[in-house]
Structure formats: C-alpha cells, structure tokens
Amino acid sequence: MKLDILAIGAHPDDVELSCAGTLIKETTKGKRVGVVDLTQGELGTRGNAETRTEEARQAAEIMGLAMRQNLKFRDGFFQNDEAHQLEIIKLIRKYQPEIVFCNAIHDRHIDHSKGSQLVGDACFLSGLRKIETIDDSKSQEVWRPKHVYHYIQWYDITPDVVVDISGYINQKVEAVKAYKTQFFDPTNKEPKTPISSQNFLDSVTYRARDLGRIIGVDHAEGFTVERYAAVDSIFDLI
Template structure:
C-alpha cells in the first residue's frame, strides 16, 4: 500500500502533538497518511503500554489515518544501529511515502532526537539497492524507496521552524486526537503522579504555540517544521 505521507514518532502521541493539525489537513486534502510509532511508550510514568495502545488506536481514528503500526522498540533504550534501521527501512519500503515526518532534531526527551536521526538515516539507506529487506510475512524482497523529503516536527523545545503549515480549521481535531491519550495529559481527578506533560499549562501550550506561530505568518494557527535541505517553492505566489 502506497502512502503519500508517513509519520514516525518515538512514542504514541508524538505524531499528534507535533503534527496533528498537519496530518488532519493533509487527510482532508485527500492524502493517504500513516503513522509508525517506534515504541509503545512503556516507560511512561502514567498509564501503561496496553493503555497507550488503545489510546493510539483511538487517536488514529480521530485523525483518519490510513494505517498505524508500532515497531515495539525498547522505550528509552532503542539506538540508531543496523538492526533498528532495517526495521524502519521495512516500513518505508512497505508504504513508499513521498514525504516522511518525524521527531524533533533536538528535544528534552532523549528518544526524540534519537528517533529523529534513526528515521532520517533510514530514509537515506532505504534508497540503496544493495540493502535487502522483506516485510513480515512477505515472500518477495522489497524494492528500494527513498522519500522525496524528510521534515521534523517541533516538540518540547521551542526550536525555530524552517517553515510552518497553516492548520487553521484543524486545531480542534488535533486537540481531540491528543486528548485521546487521557492517561497522559491533564486530568484533575487523576491519582497518577504529575509529569511535565500532565499539567493544564502543557495541554494549553499546544494551542497557544500554534496560535503564536500562526500570528507570525498572518494565519490563526500553524505548526512548525525543520528541514534537511533547502525548502523551495514553485513561485512567489506559493508563499502565504
């Protein structure tokens, strides 16, 4: 199955937090979008891996993604090595995305920049013809595939984006998908330990960051991304 966009996140909820508005907007434009979570988030202070599995499925349904998979790498301990790269390559070749979105290049959680570099390296390696891979259950070797572009969404740290996507009209869908992870975020009735992302301030920050980025470019809401090569437009009218 070919997808237009494949989104990788180190943990379930990374894709929603970093690019939920963009995902929802692209789907509304008829694009086929998938999500691959690298881990089940089993080291998270609140909830459990099983709960996160259910929450991720609910969030995927809210966004309307075509497919969501989990590579079940070790939360906190996965590394950017050959064995992990090959598993990511299998996903890239399986879905043949034109665009890959992935974790922030720098962030508070160590898995985010690790996941960012792992996916970026795997996107390059996936295009090499002499690397042989088979998807699980398949008899045939996969064809090489290299995405046209890799973009990194912004997470905890306030990195300066290289470009922003106008997500006006999609912030409510993004927030609904985020709040599907009810074990992780603000709940005044929860007995779970407090974490940096469980405060009301954090969940409010998702909207006010998008509003601030939107303000900077003259729209209501926006999400920011970093690039690996120059961002180009077809003509000056393509800029908003």
C-alpha cells in the same frame, strides 16, 4: 498501500502533539496518511503499554489515518543501529511515502533526538539498492522519500517551514486528549509529570496560535528540514 505521508514518532502521542493538525488537514483533502510509533511508551510514568495502545487507536480514528503501526522498540533504550534502521527501511519501502515526518532534531526527551536521527538515516539508506530487504517473502524495491521534515516538540526550535492549520486545531486537540492517561485530568491520582499539567495541555493551542500569528493565520505547525525545500516559482510561496 502507498502513503502520501508517513509520520513517525518515538512514542504514541509524539505525532499528535506536534503535527496532528497538518496530518488531519491532509487526510481531509484525501491524502493517505500513516503513523508509525517506534515504542509503546512503556516507561511513561502514567498509564502503561496497553492503555497507550488503545489511546493511539482512538487518536488514529480522529486523525483519519490509513494505517498505524507500533514497532515495539524498547522505550528509552532503542538505538540508531543497523537492526533498527532495517526495520524502518522495510516500512519506508512498503508504504513508499512521498513525505516523512519525524521527531525533533533536539529535545528534552532523549528518545526524540535518537528517533529523529534514526529515521533520517533510514530514509537515506532506504534509497540504496545494495541494501536488500524482504517483506512477505518478497524482495522490496528501493524507495527514498522526497522530503524528511522534523516536527517541533518541547523546545521552541525555529522552524524552516510553517504550515497553516487554521480550522483544524480543535480536531488536533481532540486527538491529543485521546491520551487520557498522559495529559491533564484532575481526577487522575497517578504522579504528576511535565506533560500532565493544565498549562501543558493549553500549550498545544497557544503554541499553534503563536506560530499562526507569525505567518498571519489563526494556527500553525512548524517543521525543520534536512535539506532545502525547492519551489518551481517564487509565487508558490505564500
């Protein structure tokens, strides 16, 4: 099953918070989009691996994903090493995405920057023919995505690319709210966290609105790039 976009996050909800609007927009247009979560978010203060798995399933339905998979790396302790890289290389070669989205290059949570580097390195290595991988007892063909984009998370990183998600913000917020254990709920008696406040939940919308303001639309999401994005004509830029 070839994908147009593969979005990868260190934890279930990373993708929803950061680039769900872009994913929903593309699935609505008929693109095949998948999500891979590196960990189950089992070290999170609120909820647990089981509740997070169910929440991720619900969010996947809202976003219209073609697939979602969890690699069950150790939350907080996965490394950017050969073993972890090979697992991601297998997925890249299996799904052959044209575009990969991954974590912010620098962020408050240590797993985000680790995940960013891990996925970026795996995307490069996936194109090397002398790295052999096997899936379902068959040798895989090499594949390197055309583009790797890093979404923006906690920190206000200046984007290189901004995507208009006007008309999709409500569906994005709905996908975020699927993670009932993680975000604002006045009835939840678990300890408060930096992401469980009303202000944080509101920030999903007001940060998208602010990026939209900059490019003259209602709502937008931003990404940074590892290499320049090229266009055939200057008129391809709007």
